[in-house]
Amino acid sequence: MALIVYGANLSPFVRKVRVALAEKGLAYSLEPVSPFQPPPDFAEISPLKRIPAFRDTDLPEPNNHLADSSVICDYLEHKYPTPPLYPRDPYARARALWFEEYADSQIASNMVRPLFFERVVKKLLKMQTDESVCEAALRDHMPAIGDYLEKQIGDREYLVGDAFSIADIAIATMFVNVHHAGEPIDSARWPKLAAYVARLHARASFKAAIDEETPFVRQLRAA
Ligand SMILES: N[C@@H](CCC(=O)N[C@@H](CS)C(=O)NCC(=O)O)C(=O)O
Structure with missing residues (x-):
């Protein structure tokens, strides 16, 4: 399993995803991407060129990436439900x-x-x-x-x-x-x-x- 977060640690949205990963005890790597100078092909995984983007290499290419912290956190919750980060009610x-x-x-x-x-x-x-x-x-x-x-x-x-x-x-x-x-x-x-x-x-x-x-x-x- 390899989970990859693309972004920079000072972004509040990147941190949101990293904290969710940490709370769930999931290992991941942080691939540095600056929002001011994203790599030329970054739009392929983050169409708005914003950070964070994310990849789950458990899934086959090309459909294994996501963009937007809320979307990524929702994905993590459904794939790794314990401990829950969303109320059940x-x-x-x-x-x-x-x-x-x-x-x-x-x-x-x-x-x-x-x-x-x-x-x-x-x-x-x-x-x-x-x-x-x-x-x-x-x-x-x-x-x-x-x-x-x-x-x-x-x-x-x-x-x-x-x-x-x-x-x-x-x-x-x-x-x-x-x-x-x-x-x-x-x-x-x-x-x-x-x-x-x-x-x-x-x-x-x-x-x-x-x-x-x-x-x-x-x-x-x-x-
Ligand atoms: N709704 C997005 C917002 C992400 C966002 O705005 N990230 C900023 C960095 S903190 C960014 O990439 N800005 C560059 C840009 O908007 O071009 C999320 O939750 O991930």
Whole structure:
């Protein structure tokens, strides 16, 4: 069996897939693909040229590849159902998918993209950070995101039901990038969200990813 993830470790979507693989105890290899300079034939496995893409060499060529983190995680769940990362109950499962969608669209576009792009990716590209973009994101978007998640988490350990799920992976991976961008969650304003994200980031699956990424991010941000 060989599972291959194509992408770069700082991508929240690549991390989402890697955390799902780690939680399921699956071995895989990470083939480096930069979203800024994908290989010429990358569109064959990722038609939008986005990372992550994925290949399962258990399956015969040419139909053994997938694109999109949500699609890949869904595939992993069906092929390797234990431990489950999606609730069994239909409503709970739909709620988990909703949080995944909320993370992948709202948090990715309105928080991760401005903060991480300005403060980390631009350093990589040797471009000037525009702090006004970060200020606008924190002012215009973080309050609604923080208030919403604070309420949804409430006193529960996990977002949906009483088990760790794709909802928690999707939300927590976005906050790794927010953290890499040097922006802690305001624990005075959103204590439950801050504690929830800290708990998730301390899980072995997330901790391994964060420990792998942090030295490079620190070096970049200091540059
Ligand atoms: N919906 C996709 C989003 C993936 C995505 O946007 N990846 C970014 C990197 S974090 C990318 O490849 N961007 C390059 C591009 O859009 O051309 C998923 O869940 O995998």
